[in-house]
Amino acid sequence: MTEKEYRIIEIKENIFADNNKDADALRQTLKEKGTFFLNIMSSPGSGKTTTLTQVIPRLAQKYKIGVMEADIDSDVDAATITAIGAKAIQLHTGGMCHLTAEMTRQGIEALEEDFDFLILENVGNLVCPAEFDTGSVKNLTILSVPEGDDKPLKYPLMYQVSHALVINKIDVAPYFDFDIEKCKANALMRNPDLDIIPISAKTGEGVDELCAWLEREIEAWKNS
């Protein structure tokens, strides 16, 4: 086996921590370093990693980007991100279904560099990750067309804590009973402030709009 270009680290939860306090402290540290930190959450297989392989090359000229890939097991995602030339680290949660701010901090320290744009690809799960503030500046959730337009009804907290919703895999919409307007209405019912961006991470459709949203948020954070 050849040496990997990314590290895999085991992160541990501190069950005595005050997560909200840790998250605020982490955000403050990142603010001082000029780092915009995005937490991406979704169901397994919604296309978090594929979306990143579209977004990163478009923004890499302008920003120094680092990616933390969180998973129960495996390192397929860190390998994918490293293959497109970005700095990535694989975080293994030891069976944990979510990341806390303290676990995120361990990941950031293990990256050993400062970034303009830091991305956490959270554990694929619509329930638990929504319950823990990771210290992110913004939360983005991805819903893919094959999952169905009713998902915002079933996982309300995920939509309430998110700032943007990416509707992914719109290229396969003709093959599924998916009503994009109904999906948007369901999502906005959960969170009227949600920015909704339909994309196909496979074909690249809509990715420019997503990058424009990200640039706006990164610049707003830097200038805040």
Next chain:
Amino acid sequence: MTEKEYRIIEIKENIFADNNKDADALRQTLKEKGTFFLNIMSSPGSGKTTTLTQVIPRLAQKYKIGVMEADIDSDVDAATITAIGAKAIQLHTGGMCHLTAEMTRQGIEALEEDFDFLILENVGNLVCPAEFDTGSVKNLTILSVPEGDDKPLKYPLMYQVSHALVINKIDVAPYFDFDIEKCKANALMRNPDLDIIPISAKTGEGVDELCAWLEREIEAWKNS
């Protein structure tokens, strides 16, 4: 609003419970009643409910079937199951990402009837539900084609605790980079005893094989 044909109950976790003991006791009670209890787990949107709408009409002549639909919120699934004429109940977990055996017992009691074949549609989540024995006789997990063939690598425990894997949405396989043989190999690497059944819950392809598997398991349990 018209009166609903199914109940919605709020179930609560008893954090002091010994879940494995509760699960064994529940299995014993169900055994005495001649009830086969199947726990279905998957990622959100894999097609648990749609699969049930195919399976239930095929087996309803032979078995009395009851369905527990577990969700954080909403009752769309119980409504769907009731619409096909089956007895269903909606369990709200109050934000919990999984069901324990005690929570399951509360659902079974609320159904207020005995069944030959009792089905729990667990919370859509590949992580937490795998960690708790619900008292089921068999566990079935569903992976849908759009989620990707690498998912068994990422969620090992789900595959280890499952007896069967349904690969759903095979009708859309031509539109995704999904290698069914690679998926099977990944799944069998996690659990060599897994029975793997490819289906399309939309077109009905493979559903007879799934029903045959279920009948075998139900009869084996009754005669054990």
